Amino acid sequence: MEEHLLLHEQTGSTYFLLYTAAVILLLAVLGYWYASKWNKENTSRLKKEEKAALRKKTKKMRLAAHLFLSLSIIVVFVHFAIDMGKAYNIDSLNLKAEIEVSDDQNYGAEHSDDPVKYEMKIPTSGTHSPHDIQFGFYKEKPRNELLVHNMEHGDIIIHYPKDAKPEIIEQLNYFVNFREAGAGVLAVPDENIPEGKAVVVTAWTKTMELDQYDEQKVATFIYTYINKGPEKIPAQIRRGGGTM
Template structure:
């Protein structure tokens, strides 16, 4: 893939900062260990000049350790502040990739607490639960009845194969941070992905099947169809899903 949405850059730079902080912290701990060791060696058996020199050496090492500890803390703060300050703007997903999207039959949008037998293995409409799900990454597949409710509100659902490799999982965890008004993203494992396909992305009455994981196509699908369900709920009411 030639175009990316910042996934690889995010993971690489974030891990580098954490590794750097860990190395600096180890150096600080070693500094404290040496300072403590030298302090214990500074006994009355030493001459006055030796005691003064060892005391000065210990003081410098302890100051260096304090400095290294402070730097490691700052690096960790920068790492988390970087993630907290990151904006997930749906407009950045407009990568204009060529996507093939199936226009599915609309099976209605009735609500029911009873189990539903869907015509489609990965349904994109139909009778569904009166309760929806929170946006985010799921390691276990929620009920279709609840997923369809999310689609009704304009959410995007990325269905991935159970046992997907770590890089795909990491990228899906990035995608689920995006929001558009009251709509969001869910990533769920699904045994019903058709043979020969790796990922299925759905919106209300829309399906995109991918033989290979392609983040540019997923990004384009999200940009095109998020918040396009038949029932739009304001963000201040949905608050990340799971509220209806």
């Protein structure tokens, strides 16, 4: 059976806990509603035995509602505990997929505040801004001058088309959480992706173009080339990018 790594499931798996908590909370609300309704029905018109039975019934329902409410709170707590404690171990991306990567020409690493005309449509080196930007998922493409600076520090840039499928977007949102020392991952929309290519992944002087999106190849590229730029900055200084 062909292996298929659903990396995005690690991002969305705990949402099931939230849905479960919502259902349990609904049961708690219904329990309180019925308990209140039965309590109002316990009037002087009822016989002594009927009142006792209704009080007992109401007490049991109220207790069940308390339990459901407590359980929903516990499930929500577990959800956030798992999410906060989730480890994005870079070694988990070592999938050893076969990848074709081009060794691009090194156009230097000078700094300039001026706009730069790059030799490559998706540059992987060259003169760039003295500033970098934060790791993460971007809905609008940052300037190439900024992205090149990030790659100088060993960051990985995933260039995706704006019309990428939702499941791909979800996976890219997962990938951008990975770190290696002071380097990270950025996903940016890019209209310069060559025709017929689904995604382009770059590092300093490295380019991988994929005809079809393949999360195993993207993972392998990240593992192989992250933090391999010519200028490595300690994690305590970069702190997620956007600090240089």
